[in-house]
Amino acid sequence: MIPLRYGSHALLVECADLDEVAALHAELLRRAEQGALPPVLDLVPAERTVLIDGLDDPASLAADLATWTLPPARTEPGRTVQLAVHYDGPDLDEVADAWGVHRDEVAAIHSAHEYRVAFCGFAPGFAYLTGLPERYHLPRRPTPRPSVPPGYVAVAGPYTGVYPTGSPGGWNLIGATDAQLWDLERDEPALLVPGSNVRFVPSPTAPVPTPTPSPVSATASPPRAAPEADPAIQILRAGALTTIQDLGRPGYAHLGVPRSGALDQAAHRLANRLVGNDPDAATLETTLSGLTLRALAPIVVAVCGAVAPVRVDGRPAPWAAPVELRAGQTLDVGVASRGVRNYVAIAGGVAVPPALGSRSTDLLSGLGGAALGTEQPREPRLRDGDLLPLGAVSRPPQPADTYPVTVTAPAAGGSAIELPIAHGPRPDAFPEAAWRALTTHEYTVTPTSNRIALRLDGPALARTGPDTIPSEGAVLGAIQVPADGRPIIFLADHPPTGGYPVIAVVPPDALGPAAQAPPGTRIRFRAHGI
Structure with missing residues (x-):
């Protein structure tokens, strides 16, 4: 070891x-x-x-x-799962060429073998299946797709995998299945667990989904039913993307469940403090265009994060300060002029039912975001008309000047921010020239960035090894370098595992400016010893 x-x-x-x-x-x-x-x-x-x-x-x-002696791992035979697959994926021709066969032969080759779930990761319910002979092993695609819809069957390296939910992905897509790989309503949400065996059965009728630019699954599992509670706020305008977030759900990455949570945790914590909440109380995280809500009972709110106009019943109200609303009054958070995400804290915290110990919305797995009265399957982002309950108020608002962390306004669009970095786990995977390029050149945030990752444009980073590496765990703030050499900074919804080398890591407590960086923001990386 x-x-x-x-x-x-x-x-x-x-x-x-x-x-x-x-x-x-x-x-x-x-x-x-x-x-x-x-x-x-x-x-x-x-x-x-x-x-x-x-x-x-x-x-x-x-x-x-170094002093540990490991006992042998226990192995027990697992159950066998059969998956019907329609082999007509968008990468089928490329895979057939690489295998040296006609496209019609790919299904027979791939389905001739029994596979075993070696481990899980990357996305909720995503299993890494061994069993494909070495002569059919292929590298990942040079540039990962921003989104792969659920159900696609894919190959990369020695593995086969099935995308359980909509997510980014760099594997070669050869077919699709309509089996539900991840279902929160099952006792065991993941269909494929370590030790299971899998057989793929060719089918002429299984649907093939069409890739879309959105990283959000359109078939996310429905949220669990909310308990009886009186709604305290109603979302009148949900904006571009508003989700419920707290400090996240660590401890489930081995199942492929991201940590999630507020991207700008300092802003989230400050907003909670201003209304008297504990730091882990759930807030509303908005994206760029803000939101409008109506108080159905007297409430105290605070808006922190991106700089945006705040109005109560059309009249200006303070940003980053507690604001009292009477029943029937509306709070409007407008379009952000600096930054991307606002955090709207309400005294008592948003009290939707927790999932796996957290109220955070995870767009990949469909966890969280259960508004009152939600009955139909839907994405967990908030929508116009949603009703939300609040918890009990525990203490009065706290003054901002006693907050232990300094929270500054986000940088203006097009300006430059500086992020500290330390070396990744494998410095020898990159030549010294790559580290110099990363720490001396500027990179620009691209429009394909989201809660999963900040995607950057700038000088390509060279590597000393192959384009991909065996899949391994990834930490918050990891800077991954795919085959095209353009770095990607992992944010709160990042996949728990990845197959591209990591050149550096941004400390989690320094990620706030990255979370607030709109497209066009310039980023400079500063070497920071740990």
Whole structure:
């Protein structure tokens, strides 16, 4: 086992093979249950590595790992799942050419083998399936698609996978299935779990979805029913994208569930403080165009984050300050003039039912965002007319001047921001010239950025190794470099695993400016020792 430092709060432990990965993961879980492991946020097994994220002292655990002797991992036979697949994916011709066969032969080759779920990750319910012979292994696509709809069957490296929900993806799409891989209403949401066996059965009738530019699944699972509660606010105008967010749901990355949570956590925390909430109370996160809500009972609100006009019944109201609304009054947050995301905190916090311990909306898995009265399957983003309950008010508003963190207004569009970075877990994956380019040139935020990642344009970064690497756990703030060389900064909804090398890591507490960077913002990276 080789522990590699991964930013300020994580270790990436390199293992000899999948058996050692399984043994290390089992040992970490055993020690955690016995209280013999330092507190961690996530343990993410992957192809050759185990990510240990959320450590206060990574160096101490790295030294301790050298003394461990791992018992063999227990293996038990799993159930077999059959998936009907229509082999007519958009990359089928390219895969057939790479395999040296006619496109009609791809289905027979791919379905002739039994597959096994080695591990999960990347997206909720996404399973990495082994079993494809080595002569059919293909690299990932040079540039990942911003969105792959649910149901696509894909191959990359030694693996086959099925996209359970709409998500970004760089694998080669060969077909589609209508099986529901991720369903929150099942006792076990993931259809494919480690140890399961999978058989693909060619079908002439299974639908093939069409890729769309949106990273949000149009077939997300319906939110769980809300308990009986009196609504306290109504969303009159939800804007471009408004979601419910708190501090996120760490601890489920091994199932492919992102941490989610407020992208600009400092702004989220300050808004909560201003209305007397605890830091983890749920707020409303808006995107660019703000929102309009009506108070159905007397409430206290505060708006922080992006700079935008705030009005109560059409009259100007203060930004980043507590504001009282009587029943029937409306709060309008206008279009952001600086920054991207506002955080609207309401005293008591938005009290929709938690999912996996958090009220945060995860657009990939369909977790969170359960408005009162929602009955039909729908995306978890808020919509016009949604009704939301609030929790009990626990304390009076707190003054902003005693807030322990300085929160500054976002930079103006087109201006430059500076982000500190430390080396990624594998410095030897990049030549020194790539690090110099990253820390001396400016990069520009592109319009394809979202809650998953900030996608940048600028000088391509060279690598010393292959375009892709075996899939491994990824941390918040990781700067991944796909085959086209353009860096991507992972934000709160990032996939728990990825297959492109990471050149650097932005510390999580420094990501606020990135979360507020609109397209066209220039970014400079500053080397920061850890």
